[in-house]
Amino acid sequence: xxxxxxxxxxxxxxxxxxxxxxxxxxxxxxxxxxxxxxxxxxxxxxxxxxxxxxxxxxxxxxxxxxxxxxxxxxxxxxxxxxxxxxxxxxxxxxxxxxxxxxxxxxxxxxxxxxxxxxxxxxxxxxxxxxxxxxxxxxxxxxxxxxxxxxxxxxxxxxxxxxxxxxxxxxxxxxxxxxxxxxxxxxxxxxxxxxxxxxxxxxxxxxxxxxxxxxxxxxxxxxxxxxxxxxxxxxxxxxxxxxxxxxxxxxxxxxxxxxxxxxxxxxx
Amino acid sequence: xxxxxxxxxxxxxxxxxxxxxxxxxxxxxxxxxxxxxxxxxxxxxxxxxxxxxxxxxxxxxxxxxxxxxxxxxxxxxxxxxxxxxxxxxxxxxxxxxxxxxxxxxxxxxxxxxxxxxxxxxxxxxxxxxxxxxxxxxxxxxxxxxxxxxxxxxxxxxxxxxxxxxxxxxxxxxxxxxxxxxxxxxxxxxxxxxxxxxxxxxxxxxxxxxxxxxxxxxxxxxxxxxxxxxxxxxxxxxxxxxxxxxxxxxxxxxxxxxxxxxxxxx
Numbered sequence: 001x002x003x004x005x006x007x008x009x010x011x012x013x014x015x016x017x018x019x020x021x022x023x024x025x026x027x028x029x030x031x032x033x034x035x036x037x038x039x040x041x042x043x044x045x046x047x048x049x050x051x052x053x054x055x056x057x058x059x060x061x062x063x064x065x066x067x068x069x070x071x072x073x074x075x076x077x078x079x080x081x082x083x084x085x086x087x088x089x090x091x092x093x094x095x096x097x098x099x100x101x102x103x104x105x106x107x108x109x110x111x112x113x114x115x116x117x118x119x120x121x122x123x124x125x126x127x128x129x130x131x132x133x134x135x136x137x138x139x140x141x142x143x144x145x146x147x148x149x150x151x152x153x154x155x156x157x158x159x160x161x162x163x164x165x166x167x168x169x170x171x172x173x174x175x176x177x178x179x180x181x182x183x184x185x186x187x188x189x190x191x192x193x194x195x196x197x198x199x200x201x202x203x204x205x206x207x208x209x210x211x212x213x214x215x216x217x218x219x220x221x222x223x224x225x226x227x228x229x230x231x232x233x234x235x236x237x238x239x240x241x242x243x244x245x246x247x248x249x250x251x252x253x254x255x256x257x258x259x260x261x262x263x264x265x266x267x
Numbered sequence: 268x269x270x271x272x273x274x275x276x277x278x279x280x281x282x283x284x285x286x287x288x289x290x291x292x293x294x295x296x297x298x299x300x301x302x303x304x305x306x307x308x309x310x311x312x313x314x315x316x317x318x319x320x321x322x323x324x325x326x327x328x329x330x331x332x333x334x335x336x337x338x339x340x341x342x343x344x345x346x347x348x349x350x351x352x353x354x355x356x357x358x359x360x361x362x363x364x365x366x367x368x369x370x371x372x373x374x375x376x377x378x379x380x381x382x383x384x385x386x387x388x389x390x391x392x393x394x395x396x397x398x399x400x401x402x403x404x405x406x407x408x409x410x411x412x413x414x415x416x417x418x419x420x421x422x423x424x425x426x427x428x429x430x431x432x433x434x435x436x437x438x439x440x441x442x443x444x445x446x447x448x449x450x451x452x453x454x455x456x457x458x459x460x461x462x463x464x465x466x467x468x469x470x471x472x473x474x475x476x477x478x479x480x481x482x483x484x485x486x487x488x489x490x491x492x493x494x495x496x497x498x499x500x501x502x503x504x505x506x507x508x509x510x511x512x513x514x515x516x517x518x519x520x521x522x523x524x525x526x527x528x529x530x531x532x
Contacts, residue, residue, distance in 0.1 A: 094445065096442075105441035107436040109437045109440070112454070118454075120440075120454050123441065123444050173440075
């Protein structure tokens, strides 16, 4: 069983193709009212892609379809040689553990310690009884400590997650995602609950730690300035469709008006 | 459209007619029921008189050695009934409660389990105890089985509700790592509901201590059986001894469960 397999950084896919291809992705929460209207998008296996757009335009739905926290109505999501949209059960869990996720509200398990939250990232590989008795592989535990150092929280490993500040929690969230040794990181509004300075620090951290591991990142973000500063590519969405796709320097005010609609707010 | 009625007053707190009607109907029914059941002052006064004589026959409590022997045997059996039924009740309540939580288990299973819990909770433990006494005969086994059913149904209902109230964000994050269902339970659900569930279990142990005296009255063994015999033999002074002992045990149980709750917060 793979559960006992020790962690090996370059095992599954760092040399493999990490690109993601989305074809005609459609999602209707209520029949006839699509939130995503046949979105097609190809994301290269490196760098940071930022998705911007107004609230309620399907950014979160798009990102959540990729790891199937939301089930798409139709379309294909091709990643690591599989169509994620068609996977179920064990196969779905196997692809999920290759995809790390960072959440807007951090979504740490509040009553677990910081180090336990980070080790949650290994649950796809660890047998239940080991998780229950906290008998994680010592190599995994060592790596969890290293990752906590890398996000600047080495001293707080044994604190309970509910004692942390927002910025600290998001750092734990990033460590948890990296703990999966993923082939892709999804970040759903990772800075929207944080103050401006912390927001920059968190984006810097995601960009740096993912960059040095060559992990592609897809991030939903409201802050256009942050998107332009850290992303290699910007995808603008409006009303369930992609209306802009290009490098940050090509994003003009006219595009922003098209993405967000209205005028007068852009001074 | 309101142009012709400019002075129409806007109502901030509209009267809740359904609630008013319900309260009125309840009041009418209470008066009716009290009348049909011959609930009169005169009867109440005679009742107090009887009660006074009954109480005076209880004093002083009987502490003869043979009686204390009976008391001790009954008490230890009750304690065993309470602990056994709580432990097995908790063990059965965990899977049933998780399966009944609508945010974790598939809808048909959740509804089936909710139905089962509702069915088990239909009858008071005493009625269930009578059924078990008929099925497996007089004695502690019937009492244990009855209280297992009561504990299981009560705890699984509370567990299901606690699980439904937990934060799905935290569960979602654990699920997104590719964790299996059981791992999600262990690392995402248990940490959230554990403190409350331990509190429920402590409460259940506490109430099983009381109930273990109760099931004895209908043949389920324990101190209740001793109490029932004493009543039937008009040994009212021994009844008082038993009652005092039950009060003492229940108080100790209360302290114990409070301690348990604090331990797991």
